Amino acid sequence: RFLTSAQTTRDDGKKSRDFQQVHCGATPTEEMNGAGNLMDFLDEPFPDVGTYEDFHTIDWLREKSRDTDRHRKITSKSKESIWELIKSLLDAWSGWVVMLLIGLLSGTLAGVIDLAVDWMTDLKEGVCLSAFWYSHEQCCWTSNETTFDDRDKCPQWQKWAELMTGHTEGAGVYVLNYFLYILWALLFSFLAVSLVRVFAPYACGSGIPEIKTILSGFIIRGYLGKWTLLIKTVTLVLAVSSGLSLGKEGPLVHVACCCGNLFCSLFSKYSKNEGKRREVSYYFPLKTLWRSFFAALVAAFTLRSINPFGNSRLVLFYVEYHTPWYMAELVPFILLGVFGGLWGTLFIRANIAWCRRRKTTQLGKYPVLEVIAVTGITAVLAYPNPYTRRSTSELISELFNDCGSLESSQLCDYINNPNMSRPVDDIPDRPAGPGVYNALWQLALALIFKIVITIFTFGMKIPSGLFIPSMAVGAIAGRIVGIAVEQMAYHHHDWIIFKNWCRPGADCVTPGLYAMVGAAACLGGVTRMTVSLVVIMFELTGGLEYIVPLMAAAVTSKWVADAFGKEGIYESHIQLNGYPYLDVRDEFTHRTLATDVMRPRRNDPPLAVLTQDTTTVEDVETLIKDTDYNGFPVVVSRESERLIGFVQRRDLTLAIKNARQKQDGVVSSSVVYFTEDAPQLPASNPQPLKLRRILNLSPFTVTDHTPMETVVDIFRKLGLRQCLVTRSGRLLGIITKKDVLRHMAQMMNQDPESIMFN
């Protein structure tokens, strides 16, 4: 049963590739033709009308119209009886119920994943003797013998080698621990990649590019399915615990979307309307904002009651600095921004190049081997360096931290002035001790390691997020810069730049703040999610005080990165995979016209059209057999070429099949007509077939002189699938979303054939 379900999904995926050449979209019509009285008749015989095929784009206008109809029906029925009124109230509230359920489930999953990751990450190094399901931290919390200084050391927690050999020191012990660490990592990652391969191939990657595409109105069946939800949750834990350079934030978004899809299927309002189910398209309606806010709140409360971070706080890295920042510090902050932008550019280019190689060469055929190899290399290189051995989020947390007087970490090994006794919170700048210099070297090595390995990790066939590795790169670089500035300010406080704000004995530089700024810059460079970034960092710091440094770095990083290429990592992956995503941010500024883009091109065969009252059933069937367009324009006659409407392939097929079975006298030579009244035919002719009810009488048209800039805007804002091109009322051609995307790719000097879906 497992296998079948997953296989089906995969087959759909493969099948869809065969549809690549389809270039015509189609608009179903029942709601748009104003023939409301025919709707009931229509609902019955064509149960499939209105659904989309896999890997097709949805028509937003039509989905909206369908929802209005549904709403209208419920409202009018609700006046009939109490029962119908209750049903209408339930319908109105279903959105909130779905939000509540999503919040509860995704909050729970996030908490469970956090706890599981903590436990399994520590399992690579050792085990808690008092309760094997405790992580290192939980194990030593419950221990009574731990002093404040040695929070991490308690007798209950034993490393594997200690447990096996009884020794805690020596080269042999180290090697054994090293070996077991690698072994656990390989085991976790092998399990992860195998589960993904076998049960839910869609569970790999971060899922953000696909979700962006799906939300913009694209169908990928199974991508947000139950199996994907289950397998992604499990494999995410395994992948993060294996110590690979990846994060869990992106995949968590995918998991939450799967929850949403799951609960949507409980309510016909959402399950039957692809537009309503997405609800957030390019534009975010106010109502949706409230609901998202509500869902986020429920999730946050659920998460807090699980309390995975053990500090009653909802944020991953809680920071509190005691020193304000100074104007002059903007210079290093902006430099960190430049670094973030360069890192973003490097990462995107290198990662895309590697992913393209994976797609096009033999490499892509051995995903399990690839994951195993990368895990092995990561584990081998990571273990010797204390800053890469631990989990990346712990590393970031330490880098963000301000060195209080009680900190015992290597990074806080400053030489204290014994004569000074100040309150705990206000420690002046001090000279760095040997521990700090040691840490600097290790951090520099960790930086290079993270930069290189992340490029190869992101995009493998396991769940993998980018937030944490990107932030780690930035935080390491930021902390190094921060310590450098701090030491410079201490040793050279007579320099002009330091004179004004950094007198001797003052606490003027906070290296932790630099780490945070660096993290924001690197995250911004990679994702370009500038707005979300500011919100995230607001959450982290909780004040206006540090928004200026963060913003300065994030904006610089965005500018630097944009100078090398406008696309963030997610957009680049969307392009690499050829998804039909019309980015609102891409400004189209070329002077091409609709006539340059429309099909048929010069030398192409003429457009496949139907006439309003001269085509026969046989003609239609031939046309359907010979072409694979999704729909056909209907014109008055081939001579006048005046457009009267558009008919969808799917509806046409169903209508004719139905008529042949149920309607007497419909034969191959019957004339199909789309007009209100039957055409005047000789008495000898067979009975004609009226198909006006499936005709969309309001197809979208533009003239051939319309600038493509306007056409792109129309496609984007109205969510069209296709648009007909006319001149003085004559039909000239058709432009589909795919044509628009191809044209945009071409204008940006990219391969137009990279746009694959319709």
Place this chain on the structure above:
Amino acid sequence: RFLTSAQTTRDDGKKSRDFQQVHCGATPTEEMNGAGNLMDFLDEPFPDVGTYEDFHTIDWLREKSRDTDRHRKITSKSKESIWELIKSLLDAWSGWVVMLLIGLLSGTLAGVIDLAVDWMTDLKEGVCLSAFWYSHEQCCWTSNETTFDDRDKCPQWQKWAELMTGHTEGAGVYVLNYFLYILWALLFSFLAVSLVRVFAPYACGSGIPEIKTILSGFIIRGYLGKWTLLIKTVTLVLAVSSGLSLGKEGPLVHVACCCGNLFCSLFSKYSKNEGKRREVSYYFPLKTLWRSFFAALVAAFTLRSINPFGNSRLVLFYVEYHTPWYMAELVPFILLGVFGGLWGTLFIRANIAWCRRRKTTQLGKYPVLEVIAVTGITAVLAYPNPYTRRSTSELISELFNDCGSLESSQLCDYINNPNMSRPVDDIPDRPAGPGVYNALWQLALALIFKIVITIFTFGMKIPSGLFIPSMAVGAIAGRIVGIAVEQMAYHHHDWIIFKNWCRPGADCVTPGLYAMVGAAACLGGVTRMTVSLVVIMFELTGGLEYIVPLMAAAVTSKWVADAFGKEGIYESHIQLNGYPYLDVRDEFTHRTLATDVMRPRRNDPPLAVLTQDTTTVEDVETLIKDTDYNGFPVVVSRESERLIGFVQRRDLTLAIKNARQKQDGVVSSSVVYFTEDAPQLPASNPQPLKLRRILNLSPFTVTDHTPMETVVDIFRKLGLRQCLVTRSGRLLGIITKKDVLRHMAQMMNQDPESIMFN
């Protein structure tokens, strides 16, 4: 000079009313017709092409296209020389420069207004002897003789009666102070209304409805002008200081918009493009978000350096509560939400009814008298009650406040248990003393007074905002409920509902929190600005802790108010004034079709059209003289009615005038043609006139069967001015934005003639 400037504005306004019957929009064409090589020629002879008339709607698609052209030109020129490159860089940065300037100026103005309001509000009661420009608070700050308990009393600050008579007590002194208070109030409000009347009639009201309309693409010349800026700033101070029940938040938005417009005129990028100047239309581009954020930041820093609130904080009401809230408290919070919703509905209905009466009866002719009368009534009723005598923001601040052990105000007159000595921050619930009961009565009276007077105040011909009065109503109601719950919990802590969370001696109810929740609910009920509300309240509280109470109240209030009518106060005023504003939130769910809305209606004369090559110059001139449409469709011939384009009235007039003056052989009987090649004419005919360059070859069309739902969506999302209606390529009619708005009004059972502008 003053008079002329203001008069001109007014005249424009009056003139525009005569244009009410104009129902055709028009789209200029230079960028859309693909005739780029003609552009230079076009730029010269018609300098007015591309500008809009006062009280007209702009065409977003066209403005966007114009900006793309400008940008393209600059980019291509920038490769020619260093100077052009620098110019192009300056152009790219001008947006940020404008933001910086806006931030600086509006931050400064906000600070100055705050300081001036503080001083003038206190001036009504007395004066600072040591320095007359000090407000009461500043005066006593600098005094050495003030103890902490008597912060408000210092010898330097003297009430007017004390200064005049030397006495501080007695009925005569009270009456004299009362009388002078009223006199000052009348003086301030008279000055305010006179300044508005004489110099800048657009400076009245909150300005939010008009700004919403202007941002959605409407021209009101002078509304955001220099004079409006100056006069609104001055009169806002006067109006707020006069003690009227109005706030300064709404007018400050108008002031900031004026700043924006002022600085936009420095850069041709913005001053010459109505779309670019607005930039924020219905959709908020990411780039704009960043820039707004930047401007807000600059403004915040400017404001902080002025420090008008004297507490280094950027928020008006800084609150800090020490007690969490309990689930059971959601019941009173939701009740406050219901109150807020009811207040919102009552206020909107009563205020709109009063404003309609003002517009339609004699009342509207005596604005100065009205203001004087309302100020007089307000001052007479407000002075005796200490909660209405002081400024409303001080009142709100006190109501939000948690009663610490050091508070000396009447509201904090609780009976302390002498045996308990607890830390300052953790005071248990205590029984209320006589002061609290006294305060409750006064607050109840203040509540009724505020509710009634605000209805008559908002909409008078002075700058007036709604935030503060609305919040005051909510805060008073909330505090009363809060004290009631607190006392109930103290005296009946054995009741089941209190048993779980409120043991004796615990601090379980914070009346200040109730006040805040009430304020949010009332603000939400009146404005329905739910999102902004959450952000504002986030700012106020700075934590997730109180978001649930706030959200519960705000959502309840919105639901209750929405049940009585979807429009907030601003939308209601937009409707009352007949502005052409297409609200994104209004869902259009009726089943009408384009054919039901388009002009000409049945029995109307046929649509005024031009033919592509048979109309003469004289025909065109007659058409322009006889009709007042803003533009005319061009068809192949009157028989075929096939549409080829759209030409704007303004362009047509200019082109013909120009041709008659400069082009030889163009006479009344010359044929005007819009085709590429001149028509075949007998040799005896005068030289024809080619006007293809002013023809818009890509007018927007829909079919007559298109549902109005879709048409409304298209108008909204693409920002169209008009749309042509066709059937099978034949032109049937035209739908303008005004027709859409009228149709929507009709469908909502409102008077369609209330939509006045085009």
